[in-house]
Amino acid sequence: MWPFGLLVIWSFILNDQWTEGPINQATKIQGGFVPKKSDIPKATVTRLSKYLRFLEYENERGRETISSREVGERLQYTDTQVRKDLTYFGQFGSPGVGYHVEELIGEIRKILGTDRKWQVAVVGIGNLGRALAANKSFLQKGFEVVALYDNAPDVIGMEVAGMTVQNVDAFSDYIRENEISLAVIAVPATEAQKVVDLMVKAEIKGFLNFAPIHPVAPDDVFFVTVDLAVLFEQLTFRIGHGSR
Amino acid sequence: MWPFGLLVIWSFILNDQWTEGPINQATKIQGGFVPKKSDIPKATVTRLSKYLRFLEYENERGRETISSREVGERLQYTDTQVRKDLTYFGQFGSPGVGYHVEELIGEIRKILGTDRKWQVAVVGIGNLGRALAANKSFLQKGFEVVALYDNAPDVIGMEVAGMTVQNVDAFSDYIRENEISLAVIAVPATEAQKVVDLMVKAEIKGFLNFAPIHPVAPDDVFFVTVDLAVLFEQLTFRIGHGSR
Known part of the structure; x- marks a missing residue:
């Protein structure tokens, strides 16, 4: 089973390919803004x-x-x-x-795009994957975990939160047929790129990434990477500097 | 045991009391910046x-x-x-x-304040709490999970990642004596404020909060709240708008 260990090598809380501020200045016309999407x-x-x-x-x-x-x-x-x-x-x-x-x-x-429902696959059914699978509150926000994947023989076939864990090597057809376009990556660094490659082929367009790497993918695939060390460092900075 | 369910009602990825930009403009003196801490x-x-x-x-x-x-x-x-x-x-x-x-x-x-080591307590030993407890990579970044707490009789006393889960009602002395100043809240919304109140009394100064509320605490106590729905919404926005 994939452990949740080794969380942070140098991944980032948010995709670093998405720059911090507006990419271009909005064009000011007649006192109003006409923003480009990238703005x-x-x-x-x-x-x-x-x-x-x-x-x-x-x-x-x-x-x-x-x-x-x-x-x-x-x-x-x-x-x-x-x-x-x-x-x-x-x-x-x-x-x-x-x-x-x-x-x-x-x-x-x-x-935000949540006027439609998004079906989500979770890859890596360790403790974190299980926590996400069991989280029914996403449903209200437009997100539903509908498929679980792992590569460990003792985890494949297991029932978790009412779903059967499937073999990660065989998910392409299921994902395409069920119009799943989001995936959560809860696997170790060594497996993350392989998982992303497979999932991109299966037409996954967005990843919530807990793995400690920044995976490579085509330009129309998006990542939000969660790095707990960055979050902890924001806390310790604020404790040290006393700024709210 | 506290489940990880009900993650998001209206909590925020980051403490909303910490405003987005600089709070005050930095004062420009002789071509250089003399920033206030709050800047x-x-x-x-x-x-x-x-x-x-x-x-x-x-x-x-x-x-x-x-x-x-x-x-x-x-x-x-x-x-x-x-x-x-x-x-x-x-x-x-x-x-x-x-x-x-x-x-x-x-x-x-x-x-960032990580030139010293920070000891961390995890409260709520569900799947998420276990995932965090097992994460040894924090150590490298200056953070060490040293104490686990729950309120469920069947979880208290359990060994998780080499630690014994302790009763949440009895943690004040241990936390003070061991100089633990950070805590991870992995409990449901209904328990979060109670846990924060107890932990603030035990002099915890910073919380990484996975609970779906924004707890109330004194001004010198800091929160970083992780809201997975917000992260997902950033993904779906970017998929919809095609912006990296």
């Missing part, structure tokens, strides 16, 4: 997720409209920031009324 | 970790000096970005020679 800052996309979580939370509590000021206040951004982030994607909300909560949820989901 | 952008801290990983990798291969251009090229930043990030913390490297690799590793570790 959208990574931080904006992260904030959209945060806005979405908060709006979903308020929607469940029956909230119908909300102002950019309140969204900002609760998440500790300025209302200007909130409006600017949304302006990249169109015109939302009305002056004096604010945003219609349910409508904005729909719009942000459309922007 | 350092979050993205700079993340990049420092990336520089560190790359430098460690090169150091292991016997590399003695390196230029900002090469660091930048390999990590796909500009050399200006690399120099600017380091300038926040002092004067490193010499023109024409570049950075002394081992020296810069030492300096970045000092900045």
Whole structure:
């Protein structure tokens, strides 16, 4: 079985091929921004997720409209920031009324691509893979783990979270037939590139990568790599510098 | 035992109390920056970790000096970005020679606070907690998991990764005596605030939080919250928009 050990050699929390800021400056026309797709800052996309979580939370509590000021206040951004982030994607909300909560949820989901459901395969059924497989809350957010893979004979065939672990060498057909386009890589560094190669052939387009390498893949394949050491270092930096 | 389920209600990948950009503008004096501690952008801290990983990798291969251009090229930043990030913390490297690799590793570790060793407690020994407990690679980066806690009678007393799982209700003395200042929260939302309250009393200063809430704590306590849904949404956004 693939262990979750050796997590961090020099992988990165986020794909380093996605640069930190806007790639090009937005073109300012008649006081408004006409952004190219590549102009959208990574931080904006992260904030959209945060806005979405908060709006979903308020929607469940029956909230119908909300102002950019309140969204900002609760998440500790300025209302200007909130409006600017949304302006990249169109015109939302009305002056004096604010945003219609349910409508904005729909719009942000459309922007993020979670207005459709995404089926996810998990590769590497060690402790981390099991934790992810058992996580039913993804479903609410548009993500469903539907297939589990490993290469160890004692793990293949095992039932985990209601799914049978399959042999990683035989997943291409299943993935294509079931329109799975996301995969979680929870295998050691030595196996990660091989897994990515196989999965790219099976037309997986996005990887959440916990392996301690930065795999090579074609330009239309995307990675988000989680590096726990980077997260720990952000904590220790903040403890040392006292900055929130 | 605490399951890893219900991961994401509306927690955030990073502590929302830490704003995205510099909190104040750095004061420009005689062509140089005199940054306040609160001026350092979050993205700079993340990049420092990336520089560190790359430098460690090169150091292991016997590399003695390196230029900002090469660091930048390999990590796909500009050399200006690399120099600017380091300038926040002092004067490193010499023109024409570049950075002394081992020296810069030492300096970045000092900045990040990992020139000392950090002892880590893991709370919640489900699949995720086990995965973290077994991860020996943290040690190299300055982090060592030294204590495991749970609240389930069938888990307390169990041996995991060479450690005995202890009762979460009794950890204060052990944590203080052993100078543990970081904790990983791998418990469900309903337990997270209680765990944080206990751990803050035991003088834990930083939390890597996998629970789906944003816990409340005093100002000198820091959180990095990992929200897998946010990471997935970044992937699906990029797949939809074709931006790297």
